[in-house]
Amino acid sequence: MKYGIPRGTKDILPAEAKLWQLVEQACREIFALYDYSEIRTPIFEFTDLFTRSIGSGTDIVKKEMYTFADRKGRSLTLRPEATAAVVRAGIENNLISIESLAKLYYLGPMFRYERPQAGRQRQFHQAGVEVFGSADPRLDAEVIELSVRLFEKVGLKDLVVNLNSVGCPKCQPEFRGAIKKHFAQHISDMCQDCRDRLEQNPMRILDCKEAHCQKYLEKAPASLDYLCPECKNHFDQVVGWLGNLGIKYQVNDRLVRGLDYYTKTAFEVIARQLGAQNAVCGGGRYDNLVAELGGKATPAIGFAIGLERVISLITDHQLPITNEGNIKLFIATLGEAATKQGFALLSQARALGISADMDFLGKSLKAQLKNADRLKAAFVYVMGDEEVKKGSAGLKNMATGEQSEVEFSQLITRLK
């Protein structure tokens, strides 16, 4: 093979594309149901937008971005996530303000340079929502409910909502200090990754998977115990509203989100069957990001769903894939005159909204019928040169096998 596909990318072939359309449609329907409007931002942005918002210390920024210089030497980056771009677009177009609520959703490809594995690609797709303008905990509950309803709609089961609060700039320093203090005494006995994390991002130690480190994690301080009164109150209200909505969740004080901008509520929707990369949805509140990116201080919350992961859950479990017929009419012809006439009828049928096709490979009549069967055509119009003279031909119902004589002029109305 001369040209192969770049690593970490995937062709979505026709059979699977159908499923993608179903999932995307489900997303759009649910988002609309909750009064979210679509926003489409560019695939690339100025690099600074991502380094500022995601955080220069995060892995995404340090080693996972597709960054390149354009012809004028400007540094651009293929978006590794959408939130920063949506915030940028919102500020730039005056969509975001404290006086009004902006509820936006997006759907599209993201890019991160990582080693591919199950549930992780270099180009992957996310659907997500962002709400700007309110710190009301009901919105935290609403977006979580929205994601749960969406998963229900596409038929996914056995998902678990993990919920935590990572605090705000007021309470985070104290918690961070407590973490450092706790692990400092054990760090010499912990894995190399944890040693690095102690300095760089101490909160990440909490979800270390190393068996040897587990015993030190058990007694580690939980962020929930260090929340300031405002954050604590917010978290309690989110929990309360989720209860009212009947949304099941698990408080997970080990849940740490990887992007710097999160405040207060952090949540993930987990599918155990997925393997190591098992989060199908991740999100949370980011009350300071709009201000950090140059807008007026505006609270916000959002989430992103990993569409590849959703798709793989659906295909793994053979969930509802409607497989209706492809076309309504197949025109089978024999001889030059019939082929000419058939091609004209084909065009007429399509013009009137009847999906139709015919043979373009010069195949035998038998092979044409076979092909029509494969295409799941409802009807086949069989015409040879005799029929052209007669002005009528046999219309065969492929389900029953019955064939009746139909004039050319009557064909379309018969199929309508």
Added chain:
RNA sequence: GUGGGUGUAGCUCAACUGGUUAGAGCACCAGAUUGUGGAUCUGGGGGUUGGGAGUUCAAGUCUCCUCACUCACCCCA
């Protein structure tokens, strides 16, 4: 970036400790039915065994390199 596993036909897989012309099922094409699909039968096309080098009388099989895929770590959707 690190570690493990796997690369044979379009797909799923065979080929005993290296041994003759690398096989099968499915799919595809054609015929049986000079102008009618799904079933059956018969025949057919398909491969540089991922690529390169080496060992050997002989390599799909052993060694090394390389590439790709895959799973996991880091991290994330």
